[in-house]
Amino acid sequence: MRILVTGEKGQLGSELRRIVAKGRSEVGPIAEVWQGAELEGVDLDRMDISQWDSVQAWFAAHDPYDLVVNCAAMTNVDGCETAEDVAFAANAVGPYNLARACAEQGATLVHVSTDYVFPGTEESLRVETDPCAPASAYGRTKLAGEGLALTNNPRTHVVRTAWLYGYEGRNFVKTMLALGEKHERVTVVNDQLGNPTSANDLAHQILAIAASDDFGIWHCTNEGVCSWADFAEAIMQGAGLACEVVRCTSDEYAEAHPGTARRPHFSALQNAHLEATIGNQMRPWQDALASYLENLS
DSSP: OEEEEESTTSHHHHHHHHHHHHTBOSSSBOOGGGTTOEEEEEOTTTOOTTOHHHHHHHHHTSOOOSEEEEOOOOOOHHHHHHOHHHHHIIIIIHHHHHHHHHHHHTOEEEEEEEGGGSOOOSOSOBOTTSOOOOSSHHHHHHHHHHHHHHHHOSSEEEEEEOSEEOSSSOOHHHHHHHHHHHOSEEEEESSOEEOOEEHHHHHHHHHHHHTOOOOEEEEOOOBOOEEHHHHHHHHHHHTTOOOEEEEEOHHHHHHHSTTOOOOOSBOOBOOHHHHHTTOOOOOBHHHHHHHHHHHOO
8 A cells, every 4th residue: 555645744744654654653553454555755845736737747756646645734824814825825726736636546635624614613512514614814725625625536535633743843732841941931822722632643543534435524633622721731740840821811812922813712623523433543632642741752
């Protein structure tokens, strides 16, 4: 079996490469069909997914793939707000081009999306069939990418996740650890709630989803809901840091950081499709965080 991962150097791409090579994740063995698979990775410097010629040339120069996992995206939420055209190219045109290329060779496409496709105004867990109404340019461009991927390759899984952190690259956990080592207190928003998600767990579950022919939209986050401030406190405690987490509102944060894009107040997802079909292997977010802190070098 042959797998292509776009955005290979990012948090999720790195975890996919790691667990395919090992044949297992922190959750357990990966799906049997992908055991011993050959995984290729690519980033923007070798294939620009927003350019059809670049995608077409890459696929033409390589043996056919069984699975393509699109981890490439413009994820800078504030940057998307000021350059929505650039974000649309990466987050919508990119998955469209990959879907076309996958359809030509009968490959399965897993396109990774986000909780930001929801407005975050309702304080209840969002399931896959709930209506979307993104409040930011990032959410709008990611939602467009979902539709384009689904309509241009019948073998497409859209996997929405949230609050991702991994061993490679920058993320909230690493930022809090760095701040906690240098400061006595840190101010964190307390009125935005969601699901912290380990890239290792997500990579494991993506491979299980990719082995299924139940194509469509999936929610895939670690279990449990918390605020960013709750998450920060758990990080400090788990790492044995004495740094105090001072809670603030989104309005207070925006006043201190002008130009910040609007974030959903409640964007927690329920893994309903997983629960109803292949099984939900995503751990409680506290357990996944404990594993991460233990293994982070």
